Amino acid sequence: MSATLASPAPAGTGRLTIRLVLLGAVLLLALLPALNRLPADSALHVSDFIVSITGKWITYAILALAIDLAWGYAGILSLGHGAFFALGGYAIGMHLMRLIGPRGVYGHPTLPDFMVFLGYKDLPWYWLGFEHFPYAILMAMAVPGALAAVVGYLAFRSRITGVYLSIITQAMTYALMLAFFRNDMGFGGNNGFTDFKELLGMPLNTANARAALFYASLALLVASVLICARITRSKLGRVLVAIRDAESRVRFLGYDVTRHKLFVFVLSAMLAGLAGALYVPQVGIINPGEFSPGNSIEAVIWVAVGGRGTLVGALLGAFSVNALKTWLTTVAPDLWLFALGGLFVAVTLFLPRGLVGLFSKTTT
């Protein structure tokens, strides 16, 4: 008899449309590396530049999803997600450095060039294990996750919310940037890591490697969307929205708000770390600049522009703002920061629900 009653979740054509659009977008993206193989004079040929920059944007889109899960749903405005992204990037960077082996400038069998230059005798203990790819991937999730767990536990337990939490996360990424700039941290100081040779036996900077990394990023993006959708459409998703809108009321219903926020914050940090691990082999470099507070703020602006609190909004924001950035930094590089700031102000004032708000009337 209960089967005759309407589903409690408002389903319908809107959700189906979104799914079809997403599926179409994924298929379209999946075509890019294939079209790259067409002869250069073909009308459908896609340049190397387009493939590599789109691959990079896909990792940005995963970062945007991670931020949206924490901010758009649970109301945790982290201005330090760039740090989780960068830590994931450093983890894979350490693996890539270990794979260089004796091909470095100094030809040392185990030590990366910068360590030879700085007079290291042995690998520092925290570099051990990074010669194994699975370990590096594990660390790309575990290190950001552990950092988020510590920072999150201390902040959420003390009921630090809103702008104070944002300031703490911003300070976190800034502190990490300063730490990673130091040569004696053992992470290459301000030069970071670069001159990577190969990954999983594949020489980097080849069409094959570009395509493989592109598809790996796309696969992670699809998996991230599915994981996030699984969460946001469950009762957990509704608890998170409830925490976002009336945190103390959720406590009086008997929910341990600290645990729920910690769960989503740690998961979000791990996703951001994985995104960073796919980003670094594609751009071929990681340095402390990735920790700069501006990076985290920019990623939050992608989500705000696309529409926080909807997964589609995060994706739309990451792709559209980065497309605008690529175009504008080519035609008028000096204008970009003004455009970014202006965009944020304009969206906040006129499109509080972001670009997604233009298309839909429903809210989460």
Place this chain on the structure above:
Amino acid sequence: MSDEISPPLDRTKPAAPVLYLDGVSVVFDGFRALNNLSLVVDPGELRAIIGPNGAGKTTMMDVITGKTRPTAGVVRFRDHDLTRLDEASIANLGIGRKFQKPTMFDALTVFENLELALKAPRGPLACLRWALTGEARRRIESVMEEVGLAARAQDRAAILSHGQRQWLEIGMLLMQDPELLLVDEPVAGMTDQETEHTAALLVRIAGKRSVVVVEHDLEFVRALGSKVTVLCEGSMLSEGSIDHVQNDPRVIEVYLGR
């Protein structure tokens, strides 16, 4: 328990009180919001609390629900010391609270608000795995019937009228299946008819559970027909039936006769 041996009076026979406050004081920057307050609520009892603004009614609820820690005194719920627990643990022990200003989750529907309040495992993973069973759905539907919101199941809480919001919050309390309900000004802003409906609802709820109602509206308190406690300046001023309380000269002086 030795009360089987020589029960002195019938009304002392019921089991230990559900809620027991003794000598509770709360001091904010030298201001005594509660001053040596004592209060005992029996199982199944309906109790009305009245008092002028600033008498400490809401502070008392804050102390019971773990929002405010008392400076001194004993606060017990059954065998549990409430001064050591946080809000979520206290709620899970079986104390539900309705706020003075109706507070719910505006972005969610009536159904979803009740679903969140429904007594069920509260951890993140349990919530992720949660699937709405037929039994849970029937419980939610029966509570929607009880508070008169069955027709609004799929409407977002944001678009409910003030009276409907009050009822939704009472419905959320019922979903929690608490042993003790704390209800802060349930009829503020309600029409006469809505007020009557709410009084009947609360009387129906009590008996199975203990209910403590804080209210200004004396007509409503009379309709509840329960024992009344009058608070003033953080302490208990008078206690008894509504007629007893209304004729108490101290109460008339500080509250009713203004």
